[in-house]
Amino acid sequence: MTSRNALTGAGFPHPDLYTRDSAAVACSEHLRFFPLEVDRAAGATMTAPSGRELIDLSAGWGAAVLGYAHPAVTEAVSRTVRRMPGVGVLSSTNPLSVELAERLLADVPGRDAERAVHLGLAGSDANSAALRAIRAWAGPERPGILVFENSYHGGLGPAQHVSGFAAAGGVPLGPGVEQVPYGDANAAEAALESRRFAAIVVEPIMADGGLVIPAPDFLPRLREACDRTGTLLMVDEVKVGMGRTGSLLASSFDGVAADVVTLGKGLGGGMPLSAALAPRAVWDSAPGASLLTTAGNPVCAAAGLAVLGAIEEDGLLAHAAALGTVLETALTELRERHPLIADVRSRGLLAGIELRSSAAEGGRPAGRETAGALRRAFELGAVAYPVGPDSNVIELTPALVITERQLRDGLDVLDAALTDVEAGEVDCDAAAAFGGW
Template sequence: MGDKRAMPAAEPQIETDLPGEETKRLVEADERVISPSSPRAYPLAIERASGVTVTDVDGNTFWDFASGIAVTNVGHNHEQVVEAAKDQLDTLVYPAFCDYYSPEPVRLAERLVELAPGDSSKQLFFGNSGTEAVEAGMKLARHHTGRHRFIAFEGAFHGRTMGSLSLTASKTKYKRKFGPLVPGVDHVPYPDQSAADGPEDALERTFDALEDLLRTRVPADEVAGIVVEPIQGEGGYVVPPEGFHQRLREFADEHGMLLIADEIQTGFGRTGEWFAMDHWDVEPDITLMGKGIANGLPMSAMVARSDVMSWESGTHASTYHGNPVAAAASNAVIDVIEEEGLLANARTVGAHLQAELTDLAAEVDEISTVRGRGLMIGVEFTDPRTGEALGDLSEEIMHAAWKRGLMILPCGQSTIRFAPPLTITREQASTAADIFADAVADAVVATER
């Protein structure tokens, strides 16, 4: 591993009450001018960041074990990524890639089609956000197949624009008052490897639901594609049973449907492989990329097999797609992951962190499951007597951890997600697990009162 990870960052240091006075002033200003639709986990106002360390406007330092939301995979403001973006800023900011050609995004595209799961020849469309990649994938699937329907999964999150929102099925508030959405989307259960009745039964429930859907409500020859997260993100960091993706690939092939993998949160080393589908050796027809692609600069990509990328010039485009500054950052991200051995680090440190959290679960009755791959780990809290989700407890734990300097975020009904930078060390993972354990202990006591 590189020298940058040989010396762990100083532990979090909280110097003021939280939130501090400068943070309070910024929050008040924000509330006056920023749309209330933008959710905030807790009142943290970030001034600067480096690696895993975030400093707020009051001078408190935190460890970001959410990486934004699985975005800063090589750590905040990685020197190599920042330098690449700065160099590109000095050369060219906007080439109108939708009308002309530019070297940096083409160089990136050549690398991404090689890194995407599977050995087939591929082509790529750049976007600016994950939801744009999803929309592009939906449009391409309809155009290529001549079909209009989609199948997605309960608990899925694919974005908040109208097409992607139609696929999303994780929280009702995302859809309230926005209907009618894009028609022709149906959802089936996503199988959970840690299901109470076992992974085999969970797997069969999913495929029984798929068969029932085609038998009773949806003509198979109208379905353009099946959209799936290899590991569910917002739905609770849910890992599917072994064999799920292979069977889903077979099911799609049997019915002439495209398999569309949403790797927006699972990509760029998050699970210990470049993309999570690599764990199962399954090649999607379309792979959606975003979040960690450029370490914080706005960029996404929709990669498809060349025979699927069958639409003609002008069918789909975007003013800012293929931005060379974001492309330069993304090329640097790929370099850093390769040069610093971050895939292997995500696997080894991720296994260590998951083991530490599993040890904690043995001591805390309210932790029902610890699950994940690489540095994408979820800790779920349920009532040990009833099995009901303890959403209030997980929220309390999240805030208690923040007040100790550990930034984590929720997902699912009552799961805390761990998605730290791929650069963290075993020592940092252990320290974070200790901070989390203290937060859990205090939150459990507080909720019992």
């Protein structure tokens, strides 16, 4: 996917690691936009092998929710890996995985008094495990799963086959999976009235599909429709949860408690960890249906406990909400300065900057210019990635520990990058060699 001709250039004197990666690591797990190499990282900054520092406005697609090398995560992982009480929960138990499951049941709102937690390694397997169990619970009478156009729920397995948006041109929807437009509560309600769906799967804020924030009544109406029709409401919090919006769950912002909740990315603070919370009756319908040898790994569980502890003890929910106000104001000012910016959308430390061409050109999605702006921002010292079906939305998901100064500095870099693109000083086609979405 990545052209080696794109690896060299002014300011990048150390192409060796990237070249070796291109030769040795399968492109099936590459989603690249510029030649980023990371030698080490701390907090909200990454350092390249050359010593160049970059502000990470993505936090590794949201996985580094506490930033990199957070002391609480580092200490918990180091302590646990020396004891290593097993590798998972497949054929034994360990105290840390049990404690993590108990902590999640206490912290994550739910509708059912009897719930259990499926621990995994990534958001994809959390969603896949939940979907398999839901279908077993519902039986042949309700074979359908209702999802939303341009939704993203995973890159592997059943989760990938309920996603309306994916890399590499997408994959077909699975049997019984139907889509309605995201944010269209009327369409969702009409579909649910048929009572052929076991569950509806929704992102409280659509992330990879374009950073779309629905109307305030969208999730409450879905909750009411599910209650009316006996359908499970499954909320995918993998990317938008874990405190990013100023509350632990993005769905809590709208006052909604789901039947099934999935978490990933930030839950492990950079370690591979995910969780799916669902009624025990759902899990009991599919014993042994989703087995991973290292799921419930105690080292990863220790990281998850450290993340949950730090979010609470360090006041990071309030910090995200406060910086969210700063971000919202700064984005409004950024939009006023740049004709390429058609819209800005944000909630807490989660934001999207949508780029479109001029009205004279029909206001087309400016995917090419977005790629150029992000490549230029990388050259100037900040990292962010594009999302959306047309790859024309700059997504911002910085670490919850980012400082106001770092956030403003990162936005200044984006400001300069957009200025250069609008002035015609950036080769916007150079980023095409990296493949992207």
